[in-house]
Amino acid sequence: MSRFPTAGHLISWAGLCPRNDESAGKRRSTRMRKAAAWLKTTLVQCAWAAARKKASYLQAQFHRLRARRGAKKAIGAVAASILTAVYEMLKTGALYEDLGSHHFGRQIHRLVSRLQNLGFAVQITPVAAVA
Numbered sequence: 247m248s249r250f251p252t253a254g255h256l257i258s259w260a261g262l263c264p265r266n267d268e269s270a271g272k273r274r275s276t277r278m279r280k281a282a283a284w285l286k287t288t289l290v291q292c293a294w295a296a297a298r299k300k301a302s303y304l305q306a307q308f309h310r311l312r313a314r315r316g317a318k319k320a321i322g323a324v325a326a327s328i329l330t331a332v333y334e335m336l337k338t339g340a341l342y343e344d345l346g347s348h349h350f351g352r353q354i355h356r357l358v359s360r361l362q363n364l365g366f367a368v369q370i371t372p373v374a375a376v377a
Contacts, residue, residue, distance in 0.1 A: 253333040260285050262326040264319070278322060286325070293324040303345040304328070310350055 250256040257263055261281030267274040278286070297308035297320075304324050311320035335342060354370065361368045 250333070253330040256333050257326050257329055260289070260329060262286060262289065262322060262329060264322065289325040289328055290321060292328055293321045296328065297321065297324060301347045303347065303349050306347040306350050 250259065254263075259282065261279045261283075264278055293304070293308075296302065296304035299305050304327060307327060308320050308324050311323050315323075331342060334340065358368050358370060
């Protein structure tokens with residue numbers, strides 16, 4: 247992996263970086279560029295499969311991004327995450343460890359502290375599961 251100094255260079259080479267093209271306040275196309283078509287196609291297919299894996303980090307990332315950006319942009323981000331993980335595994339020789347779907351649960355604590363900073367008393371109680 248010495249060909250690519252960072253994972254970002256590999257993601258850019260694979261064509262998984264969305265463009266940031268804006269001029270005079272107008273946004274132009276943000277499509278991913280055509281590059282390494284075989285790799286990008288494979289990664290996108292893997293990302294769709296990973297988005298359907300229950301209780302995984304990649305599924306949680308997909309659902310979190312899909313709400314804001316849409317399904318296809320979210321899949322591009324998941325594919326880039328997969329490629330980043332592969333880069334790190336090949337470079338360091340480490341095994342893949344899934345962070346789990348609870349990884350994004352930290353948002354609850356951030357929102358609670360934000361409300362407390364605004365002067366509200368917050369107490370969180372979990373809702374009982376409905377069967």
